[in-house]
Amino acid sequence: MSLTVLKLGGSVITDKDRPDTLDGEMLDYVADAVGDAQIDDLVLVHGAGSFGHHHASEHGVSKTVGSSDVAAVIDIHGAMETLDQFVLSRLHERDVPAVPVHPFSVASRDSDAELSLPVQQIATMLGEGFVPVLYGDVVVHEGKGVTIVSGDELVTSVARQLDADRVGFCSTVPGVLDEDDAVIPEITSYESVADVLGESESTDVTGGMAGKVAALLELGAPASIFAPDDLTAFLDGENPGTRIDG
Ligand SMILES: Nc1ncnc2c1ncn2[C@@H]1O[C@H](COP(=O)(O)OP(=O)(O)OP(=O)(O)O)[C@@H](O)[C@H]1O
Ligand SMILES: C=C(C)CCOP(=O)(O)O
Structure with a gap:
């Protein structure tokens, strides 16, 4: 079985300039591509876009600056759950067996900011034919209350632990651009x-x-980092956009 981990950028599926606003057309577009894909095992992660970053910024919370304010936790996590519901329902409309994994409820950071994300439940979900869906969220952080965990960190953690075969980031840009705006x-x-x-x-x-x-x-x-136009090509096994290989 081949495992693909795909991040749907928050800047793709939301209107990042307007708080709590979905980009419904783009979400439909990427959900169509996922619904049509013929792949064995898929883990989806979505970003926050205007549902998470505005709230995190208002409460002064980032990946390194924490908060112990319950209102901040509820606001940020609540906004992300709302966005996740939109993502799940658009996937269900296309018969994608998507199920939620809520990072705040399972992940944590230690005092060195090392992320711990258990993946056994994700592996079992895959084995049972589900498509687990995670998202950037707040995460409890030893000594700091909560900080933010980005969808990007979740992708790398899941991909590393489950030895993913393919990793893709669908963003608004066609790849990483050089000084002349050409794709590297x-x-x-x-x-x-x-x-x-x-x-x-x-x-x-x-x-x-x-x-x-x-x-x-x-x-x-x-x-690979690529734009929504290239999502189908990525899901078909191609390597569009920028390939990052450390
Ligand atoms: N050299 C570069 N090439 C491409 N994009 C760049 C570059 N430098 C900065 N960017 C910015 O990075 C953005 C992509 O990162 P961003 O974190 O917004 O993506 P995302 O994962 O889609 O969104 P989110 O973090 O909300 O999930 C682009 O929209 C662009 O504004
Ligand atoms: C701001 C929050 C809650 C998560 C950020 O995740 P990202 O959009 O993947 O960077």
């Missing part, structure tokens, strides 16, 4: 692209493209 076909070291990597153009507490590339270089397996 392959990245093998952070230094080679550090100058062109920036944060997201919208509110984003998890580091935008720079955070994504850094996380993927540490994965130890190749991963």
Whole structure:
């Protein structure tokens, strides 16, 4: 069996400039591609877009800055659960057997910020024919209350632990772009692209493209970053966009 881990970028499925606003057309578009895909085992992770980053920013919470305020936990996690419900229902409309895995309820960080994400339930879900769906969320963090765990970190953690065969990031851009906005076909070291990597153009507490590339270089397996137009090609086994191989 071949395992694919795919992240649907929050900037793809939401309108990242308007708080708590779905991009329903794009969500339908990517859900169509997932619904039509012929793949054995699939784990989906979605980002936060305007459902998580605005709330995290309002409460001053990021991957490194924590909060012990229950209202912050409920606000951020609640917004992400709402977005997750939209994602799940669009997938169900296409008969994708998608089931939720709520990171806040299962994951944690230790005092060195090391993420611990149990994957046995995800493996069992796959074995039973489900498509587990995770999402960027708040996560309890030893000594800091809660911090943010990005969908990118969840992808790399699941992919590493379950030895994924293919890892894909569907974002709004066709790949990592160079200074002339051309897609860089392959990245093998952070230094080679550090100058062109920036944060997201919208509110984003998890580091935008720079955070994504850094996380993927540490994965130890190749991963692709591509735009929604290329999602079907990726799910068909091609390697569109930028291939990151640390
Ligand atoms: N060199 C670069 N090439 C491509 N995109 C870049 C680059 N530098 C910065 N970016 C920004 O990074 C964004 C992609 O990162 P972002 O974190 O927003 O993606 P996402 O995973 O789709 O969203 P989310 O984090 O909400 O899930 C692009 O939309 C762009 O604004
Ligand atoms: C801001 C929150 C809650 C999660 C961020 O996840 P990402 O959109 O994958 O970076």
